[in-house]
Amino acid sequence: MFIFIYLVKNMLYFELKKIFTNRRILICMVVLLIGVHLFSGYQSLQQEWTASEYKQLHERLDQLPTQDRMAFLKESFDKSEYHLRVNDTQADVSYYTDTYGLAWMEAIQKQKNEVFFSRQVLKQVEKEEQNRIGYDRFRKGIKKQYALNHKVSIFQKKEDPFVGQRAVKTMDAYETLNITMPASIKGSYGIEQLLSQSYLDIALLLFLVFLFYEYVVREEEHQQLSYMQLTKHGRLAYYMIKIVALWFTCSFFIFLTSFTLWIQESLLYGFVDLSACIQSIPFCMRITKAYSIL
Amino acid sequence: MKLEVRNCGKQYGEQWALQDVNFTLTHGIYALLGPNGSGKSTLMNILCTLLEKTTGTLLWEDKEISTCENAYLQQLGYMPQTPCMYEDFTLFNFLSYMGVMRGMPKSFLHQRIEEVTKKVELTDALDKKIRAYSGGMKQRAMLCAALLHDPKILILDEPTAELDPLKRILVQKLLMEVSKDKMILIATHVVSDVEFIADQFLILKKGVLIEQGSRLALVKLLDGKVKEVKTTMEEYQSFKQQYAISSIRYEHEQLIARVLDLDDTLEGEVVTANINDVYLHLFGEKYAVL
Numbered sequence: 001m002f003i004f005i006y007l008v009k010n011m012l013y014f015e016l017k018k019i020f021t022n023r024r025i026l027i028c029m030v031v032l033l034i035g036v037h038l039f040s041g042y043q044s045l046q047q048e049w050t051a052s053e054y055k056q057l058h059e060r061l062d063q064l065p066t067q068d069r070m071a072f073l074k075e076s077f078d079k080s081e082y083h084l085r086v087n088d089t090q091a092d093v094s095y096y097t098d099t100y101g102l103a104w105m106e107a108i109q110k111q112k113n114e115v116f117f118s119r120q121v122l123k124q125v126e127k128e129e130q131n132r133i134g135y136d137r138f139r140k141g142i143k144k145q146y147a148l149n150h151k152v153s154i155f156q157k158k159e160d161p162f163v164g165q166r167a168v169k170t171m172d173a174y175e176t177l178n179i180t181m182p183a184s185i186k187g188s189y190g191i192e193q194l195l196s197q198s199y200l201d202i203a204l205l206l207f208l209v210f211l212f213y214e215y216v217v218r219e220e221e222h223q224q225l226s227y228m229q230l231t232k233h234g235r236l237a238y239y240m241i242k243i244v245a246l247w248f249t250c251s252f253f254i255f256l257t258s259f260t261l262w263i264q265e266s267l268l269y270g271f272v273d274l275s276a277c278i279q280s281i282p283f284c285m286r287i288t289k290a291y292s293i294l
Numbered sequence: 295m296k297l298e299v300r301n302c303g304k305q306y307g308e309q310w311a312l313q314d315v316n317f318t319l320t321h322g323i324y325a326l327l328g329p330n331g332s333g334k335s336t337l338m339n340i341l342c343t344l345l346e347k348t349t350g351t352l353l354w355e356d357k358e359i360s361t362c363e364n365a366y367l368q369q370l371g372y373m374p375q376t377p378c379m380y381e382d383f384t385l386f387n388f389l390s391y392m393g394v395m396r397g398m399p400k401s402f403l404h405q406r407i408e409e410v411t412k413k414v415e416l417t418d419a420l421d422k423k424i425r426a427y428s429g430g431m432k433q434r435a436m437l438c439a440a441l442l443h444d445p446k447i448l449i450l451d452e453p454t455a456e457l458d459p460l461k462r463i464l465v466q467k468l469l470m471e472v473s474k475d476k477m478i479l480i481a482t483h484v485v486s487d488v489e490f491i492a493d494q495f496l497i498l499k500k501g502v503l504i505e506q507g508s509r510l511a512l513v514k515l516l517d518g519k520v521k522e523v524k525t526t527m528e529e530y531q532s533f534k535q536q537y538a539i540s541s542i543r544y545e546h547e548q549l550i551a552r553v554l555d556l557d558d559t560l561e562g563e564v565v566t567a568n569i570n571d572v573y574l575h576l577f578g579e580k581y582a583v584l
Contacts, residue, residue: 014391021382224378226344230367231395238395 008241011233015245019215028210029253032203036257037264039199044268049121051268054189057117070133072125075100080116082108126188177216190265200257207253211246223293295355295446295477296320297341302350302499304336311336312501315350319447320478323469325488326481327569328498329577334481336377337498338449341479342372368396371445375452377432381425384436385416388424389442396443403442410438413468417463429456437465441472448478454487466491489569497576504576513567520571521555521562524548540574 044051057076061069082096082105084208096105107269194200228234304312312333328334339345341352343363352359371424379388386407393403411417413448414434419427427435433456440448453469454462462533470491480488488495495512497505505512520540525533527549530542538554553560554575 010394014387014394017383017387021380023382110339222378223374223376224380227372227374227378228395229344229371230342230370231392232364232368232397233395 008233008237011237011241012244012248015241016248019211019245019249022214023216025211028207028214029256032207032253033257033260034240036203036261040193040197040261042261042263043193043197047051047120049118049124053117053121054124055268055270057121061125063131066133069129070126073122073129076117077119077122077126079108080122083111083116111242130190190269191262193269194258194261194265200254200261204250204254208246209248210249215246216242297447297477298351298353298356298389298543299337299341300351302337302340302352303348304340304345305348306477310501312340312347315498315503317496317503317506319479321473321475321477322493323473323478323480323488323491323498324494325492325545326479326496326498327483327485327488327573329483330405331500332498333501334498335451336501337371338451338479338481341449343367358569368443369446371440371443371448373436373440373448373450373453374408375455377436377515379424379432379435379439382423384421384423385411385438386420388435389438392442393441398443406442406444407438410441413441414438415464417466430458430461434456434461434465437468445567446476448472448476450478450480452482452484454482454484455529457469462487485573495569497573499576505572509569516554516567516571518564519556519558520553520567521553522564522565523549523551523553523562528559537576538574540571540578 061072064072078096080101085093093252125242159198218244231238299315299319301318302315312474315333315337323467326334326337335347336526340347343359343366354369356363359366380391383391389407389411390403393400393406398406400465407420408417411420414437416431416434416438418430424432424435437450437453440450440583448469450469454465454523456578466487472478473491473493481494482488490507494508495506496503498514505515523533530549530551533539533551537550539551540554541552543550552565552571553562554571555562556575
């Protein structure tokens with residue numbers, strides 16, 4: 001593939017020039033880019049908590065030793081819960097009395113104007129923190145499951161022979177994985193959002209359809225394709241280089257949208273270390289390869 | 295250098311667009327004449343290998359073209375009727391691209407770009423975007439692209455259609471100049487553009503090659519049958535219903551009609567026929583200019 005690209009690099013240069021000097025393609029790219037950003041911004045507004053609240057919470061967590069973070073989150077959660085019940089004389093507050101004492105409750109009663117972290121943002125950050133400290137536990141759980149299934153499979157082969165095999169395969173997949181979780185996973189929500197959104201795929205699909213129409217169908221309509229067929233490289237090599245140019249342009253579009261969205265999300269939720277392992281992001285925890293986020 | 299077309303035919307469904315066409319091209323300029331729908335474009339597309347023929351054989355240097363297609367295409371320069379350039383490219387970019395597509399070495403390519411653009415007077419517009427070109431400039435640019443790799447065969451579809459008179463003369467002179475060592479086939483229905491530069495004429499009618507030969511051989515068909523008749527506008531109105539009239543003009547307030555008098559029934563001065571008269575004779579029947 002790369003040898004082919006090297007041999008026809010001059011052709012590829014002109015094919016890319018065709019695409020990147022085509023006003024309609026550039027306009028489409030910009031429109032989709034703006035659309036993706038507006039949609040992403042709209043989604044952020046739809047959340048029950050604000051990005052500044054999330055960032056503020058992370059800033060507070062960063063000042064604490066790692067072992068105290070979960071306790072802080074739990075206390076913040078309780079503060080928030082208790083604050084909601086301050087004026088409710090019927091509410092059962094025995095849990096707060098037992099856990100934190102009357103002084104703590106009085107202090108919260110006095111902080112009527114203070115803004116407490118919302119439960120939703122606390123849950124989100126707690127999930128991230130649990131992911132960081134719970135990763136080793138997760139790996140140990142796999143080992144345990146493997147051992148358990150292995151044991152069971154000796155006696156219950158006939159019942160489900162696949163359970164044992166699956167456990168072995170899972171174990172094998174994780175066995176060689178040697179990664180270290182970063183101490184802080186500050187702001188991973190932005191990346192999480194970026195990686196989980198389907199509107200990026202939709203934007204890419206729309207772009208690909210438009211690009212194909214502009215770059216291939218219109219050339220056919222204007223008889224440019226048949227004109228090129230009369231040249232030395234105008235047949236197989238030409239079509240192959242067109243596919244490479246399409247792939248390259250789509251990759252560029254993905255990079256451009258992802259990069260600008262990453263900037264946007266990072267500005268909202270804080271910059272995350274892209275060299276950290278991909279498992280730092282909660283929903284990527286189960287990935288069995290040692291990839292970085294980047 | 296020889297391109298031979300033998301019993302060439304093209305069928306679309308039940309309809310024959312081209313039927314049993316035979317001719318041989320060597321060096322020189324050949325004019326392919328015929329009205330719209332006569333099969334000119336079909337024939338040109340077949341010669342350019344863009345269209346598969348239904349019957350017949352195409353021979354390049356006595357070899358079937360399908361067996362030496364790459365070598366044949368390397369020798370072919372084609373200029374389609376509609377400019378098919380990339381509007382966002384400059385002419386230099388477009389010609390460089392065509393050179394790359396034709397596998398031309400870079401140093402030779404730059405030299406050729408300079409040469410061909412000079413010939414069609416587009417050197418000053420090399421760095422201008424094609425989008426900003428006029429119709430005539432686009433046609434000259436397409437001619438540059440066809441000439442770029444110095445091909446032996448040039449197939450040109452209406453090369454002068456959008457050119458002003460000066461540029462028509464420029465292109466005609468250029469084609470005359472390069473025809474010494476090339477075979478040039480020009481399809482057109484602007485007869486005057488090729489009348490004095492073509493060595494041979496091929497005339498197509500409804501897919502059939504009805505006449506072929508030199509200018510002299512063709513005008514001989516109307517020897518003594520073209521007359522200039524002095525008339526009045528009133529007489530002309532009834533006159534044009536009966537005869538094929540190729541042109542009219544006023545001379546000393548007298549209307550003079552150029553008439554094809556095939557039955558020799560008119561009084562008038564016999565003049566030498568031209569290809570326009572032949573074209574009118576073959577296609578126009580009793581068609582008048584007004």
